[in-house]
Amino acid sequence: MDDARTRLRADIAALADLPVFVAYNANVDAIVRVDDGLGPVLERPSEPGVRSPPSPLASTRDLATAITHTMATGQGDEIAMTDALADRLESSLSPDRQQLGGQTGIMTDLCASLGAAPITYTYLLSERQCSQFDHPDAVRYPIVEDGQIRFVPLCEAEPADRTKINWVFEFRAGDELFGVRATEDTRFIAASRPPEFDLHAGTLDDAIDQVGEAVDGALLAGYHNLTPEHVEAGYEDAHRHAREVIRRLRTGGTVDVHIEYVAAHDDDLRASIYEWILPEANVIGVDTRELAVLSDDAGLDSRGNGPTAETPFDETEILAHYRLLDALRADLGVACIRLHAMEYHLAVLDSYLPPDAVRRGLEFAAINAATKASRGEITAPSDLRTGLEYGPSAQGREAIERLAEYVDEPVDDGTLCTPTVVACPNRVVDDPAGTVGIGDIVSASSFLLELAVATDRDGTST
Incomplete structure (x- = not known):
């Protein structure tokens, strides 16, 4: 434990003032616990838990279909909803709690909480949303004046007059809605889609190279x-x-780019992201469901891609994950694809960064994941001591041993570290405080530490 604490202190020190750009989607998550009080607010679906939900969601019946389908499958999901349904939910539902949401919101908050120096851009930065950040004064926002960028504290940016709200319906294994019993602890997200989120950032787009000059990643x-x-x-x-x-961002300097993937239900949207966005990444972050979707879209065989409610964990699934990641990395022409699974984290790479930097990033991510799952939040570096209380997953170690045999490489203390594949066991929390955002926490924390270690910011060599 002392060695682990020493490594953790070194990792946190390496992140101090690390400049990183974070964009584009942030919102407020309205969290609703699925219980007996939710059913009367929704219209009963025709085949609860069986019928696949439509996209976008246009009614409370569609929403009930989506929630019960997610409960039955045990895999978290997110589907866009119409503006009309978004308005109806805001007027008829009272959330159990609210918190910062969206990949950009969650990753920015983590960067600031760990002592890094995030520069963040998002649309509709309202006062309500700004109030959800734990350390808004530690976050800078880019403002363009006469073609020149000036960085100001987040809440000094001109506020939007409305807020993007996503509704997050959380449930535990055994919870019931319309006769459907949840098979796993997970959540369903009904996501709003305001027109402002069109990937155009006005004058910032033409001056983005100036942001590239100010950040490492x-x-x-x-x-x-x-x-x-x-x-x-x-x-x-x-x-x-x-x-x-x-x-254009990269023309300002040497900027490594991590793209956090989300599997949309719109086939054309996913195809466009695959063709135009993903090949621009240095590293792509996915979970097991997103890996399956990406693989199907690419025409790869993703059968056996992961455990389901009917199929308990099998350590050989890591071999399927490895083969799919390797094939996708080659097809997209990117340097690295990282997978965050329940029991382990896995990266397939080709000249992205030194493998030891990637290993340290994955191990750091496991501590962050356990901290987030246990506490429900990470607001300061000292919080990460909580993550050390959870040991590396025994099932994750078994899976990594199986992968090591397959690639004919040795394992060191449960971790596989080679120039082309790196894997480490996750630290699993059996009774998580919440499930929203853990994947974003994993991706952001691993990427931050990889950058810091690769640039030797902590004074040690990799």
Whole structure:
């Protein structure tokens, strides 16, 4: 434990004042616990737990269909809803609590909480949303004046007059709605899609190279926030514009780009992201469901991609994950794809960063994940001591041993670290305080530490 604490202190020290750009999607999450009080607010679906939900969600019946389907499958999901349904939920539902949401919101908050120096851009930055950040004064916001960027404290940016709200319906295994019993602890997200989230950031787009001059890396997400109603010229034009912004960002300096993937239900939207956005990444972050969707879209065989309610954990599933990640990395031409699974974290790479930097990032991410799951939040570096109280997953170690045999490489203390594949066991919390945002926490924490270690910010060599 003493060695682990020493490593953790070194990792936290390495992140001090690390400059990173984070964009584009932030919102307020309205959290609703699925219980007996929710049913009367919704219209009963025709086949609870069986019928797949439509996209977008246009009624409370559609919403009930989506929630019960997620409860039955045991896999968290997110589907866009119409503006009309978003308005209806805000007028008829009272959340149990509210918190900062969206990949960009969650990752920015983590960056600031761990002592890094985030520069953040998002749309509709309202006073209500700004109040959800734990350390708003530690976050800078880019303002363009006469073609020059000036960075100001987050809440000094001109506030929007309304807020993007996502509704998050959380449930535990055994919870019931319309006769459907939840098979796992997870959640369903009904996501709003305001027209402002069109991947155009006004004058910032033309000056984004100045942001590139000020940062070492970028955590980008929100490319799935488009809808046909709000993008008249089509997904391709919006994503081609976003691609050019990423390229312009890099002209300002050496900027590694992490893209956090979200599997939208719109086939055309996913195809556009795959063609125009993902190939621009240095590293892509996915969970097991997103990996399956990506693999299917790419024409790869993703059967056996992960455990289900009917199939308990099998350590050999890591082999399928490894093969799919390797094939996707080659198909997209990116340097690294990282997977956050329940029992382990896995990265397949090719000349992205030194493997030891990636290993340290994954191990750090496991501590962050356990802390977030146990406490429900990470607001200061000292919180991470909680994550050390949870040991590495025994099932994760078994899976990594199986992968090591497959690639004919040794395992060191449960971790596999080679120039092309890195894996470490997760630290699993059996009774999590919440499930929303843990994947974003994993991706952000691993990427931050990889950057810090690779640039030797802590004074040690990799």
